[in-house]
Amino acid sequence: MYKAKIYVNYKPSVLDPKAEAIKTALTRMDHQNVQDVLYGKYFELTLDGTDEAAVRDQVESICDQLLANVNMETYRFDLEAV
Amino acid sequence: MYKAKIYVNYKPSVLDPKAEAIKTALTRMDHQNVQDVLYGKYFELTLDGTDEAAVRDQVESICDQLLANVNMETYRFDLEAV
Numbered sequence: 001m002y003k004a005k006i007y008v009n010y011k012p013s014v015l016d017p018k019a020e021a022i023k024t025a026l027t028r029m030d031h032q033n034v035q036d037v038l039y040g041k042y043f044e045l046t047l048d049g050t051d052e053a054a055v056r057d058q059v060e061s062i063c064d065q066l067l068a069n070v071n072m073e074t075y076r077f078d079l080e081a082v
Numbered sequence: 083m084y085k086a087k088i089y090v091n092y093k094p095s096v097l098d099p100k101a102e103a104i105k106t107a108l109t110r111m112d113h114q115n116v117q118d119v120l121y122g123k124y125f126e127l128t129l130d131g132t133d134e135a136a137v138r139d140q141v142e143s144i145c146d147q148l149l150a151n152v153n154m155e156t157y158r159f160d161l162e163a164v
Contacts, residue, residue: 001117007124009124022125022148022149025148026144026148029144029147029148031144033129033130033131033140034128034129034130034144035083035128035129035130036126036127036128037125037126037127037128038125038126038127039123039124040124040125041121041123041124042089042091042121042123042124043104043119043120043121043122044118044119044120045116045118045119045120046116046119047115047116047117048115048116048117049115062108062111065111066104066107066111067104
C-alpha cells in the first residue's frame with residue numbers, strides 16, 4: 001500500500017487571488033513581518049499496490065485528469081510505502 | 083527568517099464533501115485501488131524573525147484567527163529556519 005501526498009498550486013505566472021487576500025488581511029491584523037504567502041490544495045491518497053512505478057504513474061494521471069487544472073496549476077507529490 | 087508549512091483539514095467528525103466527490107470520480111475513472119482520500123488547504127508563510135518561539139506563537143494565532151475555521155477544521159504546521 002502507498003500514500004501519495006499531493007500539493008497543487010497556481011503556476012507562478014498566475015495571480016493567486018486567495019494568497020493576495022490573505023496578505024492584505026495579515027497586514028490589517030498587524031502581521032507586518034510576513035514576507036510571502038503561498039496558498040494551495042493538499043491531497044492525501046491511500047492506494048493499494050505493490051509496484052511503486054505503476055502507482056507513481058497512476059497518481060500522475062489522477063493529478064493530470066482530476067486534481068489539478070494543468071492550464072493554471074502545477075502539482076508535485078511524495079509517494080511513500082505504508 | 084522562517085517558513086511555516088501549514089496544513090488545514092476538516093475535523094474527522096466533519097463530512098468532507100470534496101473528498102467524497104473525489105472518491106466518486108476516481109471510482110468512475112476506474113481507479114478501484116484508491117482506499118482513502120484526504121483533502122485540505124496548504125499554506126506557506128515566509129516570516130521575518132529571529133525568535134523561533136515567538137514566530138511559532140504568531141503562526142498559531144494566524145491559523146486560529148484567519149487560515150482555519152476552528153469549529154470545523156484542524157491545523158498543523160512545520161516551522162523551519164530559511
